[in-house]
Amino acid sequence: VVTVRNKDNEDFKETFVKHLDNLSENFGRNVVMELISTEIDPKTKGPHKSKPAVLKDWSKKSNLKTERVNYIAEFVVDSNFGVPGAITVTNKHQQEFFLESITIEGFACGAVHFPCNSWVQSKKNHPDSRIFFSNQPYLPNETPAGLKALREKELRDLRGDGTGVRKLSDRIYDFDVYNDLGNPDKGVDFARPRLGGEAIPYPRRCRTGHVPTDTDINAESRVEKPLPMYVPRDEKFEESKRDAFSTGRLKAVLHNLLPGLQAKISEKNKDLKGYQDIDKLYSEGVLLKLGIKDDVLKKFPLPKIVTKFKDGDLLKFDIPKIISKDKLAWLRDDEFARQVLAGINPVSIERLQVFPPVSKLDPDVYGPLDSDLKEEHILGHIDGMSVQEAIDSNKLYIVDYHDTYLPFVDRINALDGRAAYATRTLFFLTDIGTLKPIAIELSLPSTGPSLRSKRVVTPPEDATTYWMWQLAKAHVCSNDAGVHQLVHHWLRTHASMEPFILAAHRQLSAMHPIYKLLDPHMRYTLEINALARQGLISVDGVIESCFTPCRYAMEISAAAYKNWRFDLENLPAELIRRGVAVADSTQPHGVKLLIEDYPYAADALLIWGAIENWVKTYVNHYYTDADRVCNDRELQAWYAESINVGHADVRHADWWPTLATPDDLILILTTIIWLSSAQHAALNFGQYPYGGYIPYRPTLMRRLIPEENDPEYAIFTADPQKYFFSALPSLLQATKLMAVVDTLSTHSPDEEYLGERPQPSTWTGDTEMVEAFYEFSAEIQQVEKEIEARNSDTRLRNRCGAGVMPYELLAPSSSPGVTCRGVPNSVSI
Numbered sequence: 001v002v003t004v005r006n007k008d009n010e011d012f013k014e015t016f017v018k019h020l021d022n023l024s025e026n027f028g029r030n031v032v033m034e035l036i037s038t039e040i041d042p043k044t045k046g047p048h049k050s051k052p053a054v055l056k057d058w059s060k061k062s063n064l065k066t067e068r069v070n071y072i073a074e075f076v077v078d079s080n081f082g083v084p085g086a087i088t089v090t091n092k093h094q095q096e097f098f099l100e101s102i103t104i105e106g107f108a109c110g111a112v113h114f115p116c117n118s119w120v121q122s123k124k125n126h127p128d129s130r131i132f133f134s135n136q137p138y139l140p141n142e143t144p145a146g147l148k149a150l151r152e153k154e155l156r157d158l159r160g161d162g163t164g165v166r167k168l169s170d171r172i173y174d175f176d177v178y179n180d181l182g183n184p185d186k187g188v189d190f191a192r193p194r195l196g197g198e199a200i201p202y203p204r205r206c207r208t209g210h211v212p213t214d215t216d217i218n219a220e221s222r223v224e225k226p227l228p229m230y231v232p233r234d235e236k237f238e239e240s241k242r243d244a245f246s247t248g249r250l251k252a253v254l255h256n257l258l259p260g261l262q263a264k265i266s267e268k269n270k271d272l273k274g275y276q277d278i279d280k281l282y283s284e285g286v287l288l289k290l291g292i293k294d295d296v297l298k299k300f301p302l303p304k305i306v307t308k309f310k311d312g313d314l315l316k317f318d319i320p321k322i323i324s325k326d327k328l329a330w331l332r333d334d335e336f337a338r339q340v341l342a343g344i345n346p347v348s349i350e351r352l353q354v355f356p357p358v359s360k361l362d363p364d365v366y367g368p369l370d371s372d373l374k375e376e377h378i379l380g381h382i383d384g385m386s387v388q389e390a391i392d393s394n395k396l397y398i399v400d401y402h403d404t405y406l407p408f409v410d411r412i413n414a415l416d417g418r419a420a421y422a423t424r425t426l427f428f429l430t431d432i433g434t435l436k437p438i439a440i441e442l443s444l445p446s447t448g449p450s451l452r453s454k455r456v457v458t459p460p461e462d463a464t465t466y467w468m469w470q471l472a473k474a475h476v477c478s479n480d481a482g483v484h485q486l487v488h489h490w491l492r493t494h495a496s497m498e499p500f501i502l503a504a505h506r507q508l509s510a511m512h513p514i515y516k517l518l519d520p521h522m523r524y525t526l527e528i529n530a531l532a533r534q535g536l537i538s539v540d541g542v543i544e545s546c547f548t549p550c551r552y553a554m555e556i557s558a559a560a561y562k563n564w565r566f567d568l569e570n571l572p573a574e575l576i577r578r579g580v581a582v583a584d585s586t587q588p589h590g591v592k593l594l595i596e597d598y599p600y601a602a603d604a605l606l607i608w609g610a611i612e613n614w615v616k617t618y619v620n621h622y623y624t625d626a627d628r629v630c631n632d633r634e635l636q637a638w639y640a641e642s643i644n645v646g647h648a649d650v651r652h653a654d655w656w657p658t659l660a661t662p663d664d665l666i667l668i669l670t671t672i673i674w675l676s677s678a679q680h681a682a683l684n685f686g687q688y689p690y691g692g693y694i695p696y697r698p699t700l701m702r703r704l705i706p707e708e709n710d711p712e713y714a715i716f717t718a719d720p721q722k723y724f725f726s727a728l729p730s731l732l733q734a735t736k737l738m739a740v741v742d743t744l745s746t747h748s749p750d751e752e753y754l755g756e757r758p759q760p761s762t763w764t765g766d767t768e769m770v771e772a773f774y775e776f777s778a779e780i781q782q783v784e785k786e787i788e789a790r791n792s793d794t795r796l797r798n799r800c801g802a803g804v805m806p807y808e809l810l811a812p813s814s815s816p817g818v819t820c821r822g823v824p825n826s827v828s829i
Contacts, residue, residue: 002033002055002071003100006064008239017095018062029092031055031120034129035075035104038144039082047146048082050075068100075104084112085136085147088129091120096169096233101759102132113762119233121169128157136765137513139622140634151509158232159506165209166230173232173505175645176207180220181538181554185213190539193555194218200558201649203495205533206231206502206526222538229530232505237527237748241828244748244816272725272734278694281735282319317738320692321820326803330696333459336473337427337435340399342798342807344686344697345484346600349427351579352396355387357424361403367446371402372454373426373439381438381459382428390428394594397427397435397580401479402443404487404560408552410445419704419727420548423472423479433597434797440472442705457705467720471705471727474698478548481691481699484683485547486557490537493680493827494529495557496564499646500672501525507638513622514635516764517615517669520757521676524828536740546729546737548700566647567655570671571608571679575601599799599807600682602790606783607678607754607810607823612670614776618769619669623662630660639668677754681823682809688745689805689820694734695725703727742818744829749816754823755780780812787811 010018024030033055037048053073061069084104091097102114113135120130131154133147143151160172177196184191195202208230213219223229236242272278322329329335340349356371363369375387382390390396405412405422412420421442427435439458446453460466501522508515536542543553568577572591575581580601584592589605596602623629630636639659644651658664691697703726706712716723729737755777757763761770791799791806799807805820814822 001103001105002073003102004069004071005098005100006062006067006069007098008067014095020094023059024093025059030058031097032090032092033073033075033102034088035077035081035084036086036088036146036150037077037082038085038146040145047085047150048078048080050077050081082146083107083109085134085144086150087114087132089120089132090123090129092123094122094124096121099130099132101762113759113765115759115763117234117758118171119169121233125167125169133509133511134765135762136511137516137622137769138511139513139628139632140509141631143511147511151511155506155509162207163209165211166207168228168230169233170230171232171234173502174207175204175499175502176220178202178205178533178554179218180208180210180222180533182219183213183222183539184216184219185221191216191219192539192551195554195558196649198649200555202558202561203491203499204502204646204648205495205498205529223534225535229534231526231530235524235526237524238750240750241524241748244746270730270732272694272728272731274721274725275695277725277731278734281738282317284316317692317742318688318818320696321689322696322805323693325805329803330693331470333437333473334434337437338798338804339690339697340397340427340435341595341597341601342599342805344683344690344809345480345488346598346682347488347574347578348399348401348480348483349397349578349580350400351394351594352391352398352426353579355391355396357398357400357402359403359406361406366406367453371424371441372443372456373424373441374456377439377456377458378426378428381436383431395429397429397595399423399425399427399476399480401476401483402441404483404556405479405549406443406445407559408549408556409443411552412549413444413704415550417702417730418548418550419701420478421475421704423476425476429595432797433595435595437473440469440476442472442475455705464717464720467716467724468705470724474695474724474727475701475705477697478699478701481697482548482553482556483560485543485699486549486553487560489680489683490532491557491560491564492569493675493683494525494532496566496569496647497525497672497676497827498529500642503638503641503646507641508634512634513618513764513766513769514638514665514669517618518672519763520752520825521673523752523826525676525826528827528829542736542740546699546733546740550700561650564650565653565655566671567657569675570667571604571674597796597798599790599796600810603783603787603807603810604678604682606786607780607812608670608674610776610779610783611673611677611754612666613779614772615670615673616666617772617775619662619666621766621769621772623665626661629662629665635659635665676826678810678823680827684829685745685747685814685818685822686809686820687741688738688818691741692738694728694738698728699737700729700733701727702729745818745820746829747814747816747819747822747824748829751814751816751822751828752825753814754812754825756825784812 031054032052034052035050039048040046041048053075055071055073057071061071084107087102089099096119099116099118099120101116104112114132115135116132131150158171158173160174162174166172177194179194182190182192193200196204210220210223213221340346356373359369361369378387382395385393385395402422402424405420409420409422412418421444424441425437426439428438429435439456441454441456444453457468457472460469504515504518504522537554544550547553549556568574572589575591576583580595580598581591581593583590589609593601636659643656657668659668706716752758757773760773764770787808787810790796791808794800808821810823811821812823
């Protein structure tokens, strides 16, 4: 039984070619399959093969309007054929088709399953037959004799030869540097530095082979939207995912049209003037708010997909979850502090170990770097303790962006419509387990034009200092938004995982047990990363348009890569590195949290533990000792290529974990699965629910805080609220950002969550591991119940209380849409 998945929506050309294929079936242009044995035929010295078999009734069944169609093929084999181990498929049609699975009946061993999940291209474009292996896992040195040559051939095909421009139908996995983010042919302002290599170290991306630009031979020419970027064919979004993404992208496109209509938008419409302006984005929609709805809808006939959305609803925003319970929560210090532990970026907070904080930058380059934070700034806020007592009692914490931003602040502030500081924020841990902000240090380079390079803002005492404090917190949020997006989210979960995925496809056979383990955690990552290179992190992309660092965004990301260490990316090590936990062998996960009510970390440890248990069971099943790990040539090649090619610029670092024992492998795999699933989910799916209300979390600021002798000071004191809103992103920047983070926070209908697999009983032929996976699924369900219980526990004030949003970003399951919960298996958006 051969299961083929139909396309939901065919264009005219596809329908026409399908009819041609149906006609040509009568002339022998069909789908031909050959069954291959695990055993060698002594006569031919090759594997036993069946006679070629044709897929029956294609012309009758291909027009069925069902999602899946089952076809029949009958194989004729000799009595001494043995056990089937592979099938070759030749597609003599004009058009590709999606082969989901094959099940062979009639052998003494019982049904044999072949999970395929792959596009089979036409022979005219790809002359070689496709090879699919049964679901029986084999380590390389245990490969049956009949499959050895096929195992090697399949991997050679996937690696390609490193040359040529990739066609969209190719399935070749290779490495390249990030040299396609700029467009120097449009002018010097559109050039961007190449990331990857000695000058600017960075992880590698998937190679496309596009020709160089005319003006810079080292820069790759860009493929602009809506043309598709190359990723290997099987990495492309499936239809329901593509539709969900397109609707979201359509929102973003419509918002991108708005700048072109600026002639219609009077000057007074450009700034957000107050709360009512923002509220109208949810109640009236963008076009109505600007008074240009009719003009836009006449000028731009909207694609079919929009007809579902009446009255321009597509341009109305849902009310973000964060203000749905308490609209004014964003003004409160306790909520500002709670976000550090239970918000969209809960991974920047560190325990303060030295006061005042110390910079690691070079004073010869950046001038004097001493902090301006003094004891008198904070003594009134730390419950009568001395500063040293508060440090020794693990009561002081810091979110420190000083060294990340200071090298870039002058260049950022020279740009039109950008105003940035390098910030440090100190927090005090109260006796009830909540944090309170006690000081914010705002730094400009001492070498720059400002007379005063540093200032410290403390909690307010009167009306003027109240608004100063609100502006300081907003600047902290804009620093935080940049680091969240460029470092923790993009670099640590998207870019750093891509090399491991590319190497897995190139070095691990589909029948390798470790490939089968990793497979669901690699889904869609190459595609979403390619789309990010096309429209999010590229020149004039959303990150440059809507975030503080603008054109220097990816340079900030690359600067952070110098401090990236794979050995500190596993959750326990990462918590210990930040000083928010200490090693403690008596605790379930080997660490003790120093902030007990730390929703992200507490929930994360539950998921880390479940993943680790599952990986331990799986690895120990196949690798009983160190020799089996060391002698697995595919496994060693995968890990070596991930480091030496995929992370080539840091390949000589001494911190890379060795891969010599089963325990080494367990930690490496648990880390990769953790980063791809839960770490990414915690940083991604709250972007709209937490960040869709711009004053709550501005991603850029357009004004510095005025000093008393500045001309702007009088404007500020005359109408501080107006000044505050004029410092936030403009209306156009806000709507563009809201549209994009709405898309990024959306689960598609075909999402696969942690503890789920397609074909759960046949993904592997190893029944013991099928059972172990069901146990993992049950443990994930228990984690979800524990998270629900925590969110109802009134003692946990950082996740439960009047108007407090429960922390659900690590609750594993979700329905489709923007839900602020759900942990997909992979970095899929």
